[in-house]
Amino acid sequence: MDFDDILEKVGSFGKYQKLILYLVLFPATLPCGFFAFNQLLMSGMPRNYWCRLPVENLTQEEIFRLLPNSTDPDSRTPNDKCQMYNVNYTDPTLLLQLPGILSNATTIPCTNGWEYDRTDWESTIVTEWDLVCDKELYVTYAYTINGAGGLLAMFLLGYVADHYGRKISYFLTFGMMMLASIATPFSPNYAWFCVFRFIVGGGIGWSFTIPMMIAMELIGPAPRALMSVIVSVYYTLSILLIGGVSYFLPSWKPFALVSSLPLIIFIGFYWVMPESPRWLLSQRRYDEVAQFFRKIARVNKRPLEPGFDKRLPEILRRIDEDARAADERGDRRYTTWDLFRTPNMCKKTLILIFANTTNLGVYIGLTLYGPSINENPHWNYFLSGLAEMPGYLFTTIMADRLGRRFTLVVCMVFSGAVGIAAAGVPVTSTGILMGLVFACKFSISIAFVLSELLEDELFPTVVRGEGHSVTAFTSNFFTLGVPFMVFLGYQYMVLPLILFGAICLIAAFFCLFLPETVNMDLPQTLEDGELMGKNMRWAEVFSFKIPSKRRNMAALEAEETNPLQIPKTGLNVRTSMVLDVDLAEGKVMVHGRRLDSDDIPDVIADIKV
Incomplete structure (x- = not known):
């Protein structure tokens, strides 16, 4: 037992x-x-973000007009998220000079932080510490x-x-x-x-x-x-x-x-x-x-x-x-x-x-x-x-x-x-x-x-x-x-x-090289763990056969007092340690694997009952 x-x-x-x-x-x-x-x-990550401009009271449309267009063909937003023009944004006439004044302007990284689309998030660590661009x-x-x-x-x-x-x-x-x-x-x-x-x-x-x-x-x-x-x-x-x-x-x-x-x-x-x-x-x-x-x-x-x-x-x-x-x-x-x-x-x-x-x-x-x-x-x-x-x-x-x-x-x-x-x-x-x-x-x-x-x-x-x-x-x-x-x-x-x-x-x-574990007891010892799936043959690797279920308690209790003698081996073992025993052939199956006669002594954890 x-x-x-x-x-x-x-x-x-x-x-x-x-x-x-x-x-x-x-x-x-x-x-x-x-x-x-x-x-x-x-x-x-917010849906969109853009350089914060050093001006106030601008509409979203006016802000995007003052920013470079995105150069990414897969971008979901029209604006460049990380660049702004190198111009004087505090000039009150800047909007009146569009688009000509920006046609030859160079771009620089955002210098005043970013503004964020708050549709999905009011705040995240991205907006908290400006974890965008570089x-x-x-x-x-x-x-x-x-x-x-x-x-x-x-x-x-x-x-x-x-x-x-x-x-x-x-x-x-x-x-x-x-x-x-x-x-x-x-x-x-x-x-x-x-x-x-x-x-x-x-x-x-x-x-x-x-x-x-x-x-x-x-x-x-x-x-x-x-x-x-x-x-x-x-x-x-x-x-x-x-x-x-x-x-x-x-x-x-x-x-x-x-x-x-x-x-x-x-x-x-x-x-x-x-x-x-x-x-x-x-x-x-x-x-x-x-x-x-x-x-x-x-x-x-x-x-x-x-x-x-x-x-x-x-x-x-x-x-x-x-x-x-x-x-x-x-x-x-x-x-x-x-x-x-x-x-x-x-x-x-x-x-x-x-x-x-x-x-x-x-x-x-x-x-x-x-x-x-x-x-x-x-x-x-x-x-x-x-x-x-x-x-x-x-x-x-x-x-x-x-x-x-x-x-x-x-x-x-x-x-x-x-x-x-x-x-x-x-x-x-x-x-x-x-x-x-x-x-x-x-x-x-x-x-x-x-x-x-x-x-x-x-x-x-x-x-x-x-x-x-x-x-x-x-x-x-x-x-x-x-x-x-x-x-x-x-x-x-x-x-x-x-x-x-x-x-x-x-x-x-x-x-494919792992053994099947359905219907199997949890291994308690290192020996139990080593025996599960040992010496798998190629036919077993590509086979998905399910091991048989455990036997009932009456049979398990009977084994405590009636150990099984396996012919042709001279060994007395409790059959709860194995899954299938063929008395006529002296064949022992452990965890779905047939043991050769040389292997049997290695898997009998308790020969003396």
């Missing part, structure tokens, strides 16, 4: 899990959406600095999650983001704004990952895909909600406060959020895990037999000791290096890094890119977020019935094809481009959910936090360049979509 067997016994997805997931863990991801995208809406890239720098914050905190928070608990890691993350986000609107200048956003960026990824990690460690295999979808719906709702707040508060400082300060209520979750029982088990806190299982059994109305209840701490101790013996690690601490120490675990980690980087990068890129396509940024932002919702309706069905791998690969191929197709769209066809963005956002959202789910299902419990740290660090590092890719759209509008499409197609190929 292992951890998942006990979880099945007390209810792997009963009333207790549903209450905790729907009322605590999933709502705990809402701050992630707020903190991740309020900067995008604080940094809105400072146009400053907004992109701020996005990159925000992402860089995640690099500093990623391994620290992953270490805290694995060594001090998932719960402590979450609230450390939340407190850090909350304080810096509240301080943001009080930034005296652009430099301080970047400092505060750097700190906020340090916790964005973990404010989503930690609740998701605890959720996956509380439930059995069957509902994992559905739970990944539901938590993504919560996340997307937070994105849509913050877009609505921005529409009604178009001034960036009040918006920054309103999008941060109310979230302080989540501090109250500290007293209701559970610690991961799998993490407690890895820390040898057997009595706490036993009490936790008793609570689940009581709430789920699945009372434990008195004898089993009494022996529960001892059973948990044996499960943990067997797992440690299988890993041959004893009391040594687990580190990030354990993800790369064995060949199969290393391969899976590298692929997950690439997949997560691609999905995160394309997702962020499309979110930044969408509002710039046409003139209504609020509407574009809302539609871009809404495009994610339909995909979530299909994710559970596809992931459970077609498998994680198949769904992930198909979605990434579709995103890639849509992005490449943008090469044939004229830059003036903004409606078609928006359609391509929505289609790509639809499919990449599904791929993003599945890549996060695969991380939870492929990384062993003892290094799951470290695994998330590695993928989050590397994906955040490489996606620091995404804002600059989006900026290329100002030179050639469809170029970002083409780049996103090409990257998706490459990543889709490598994802």
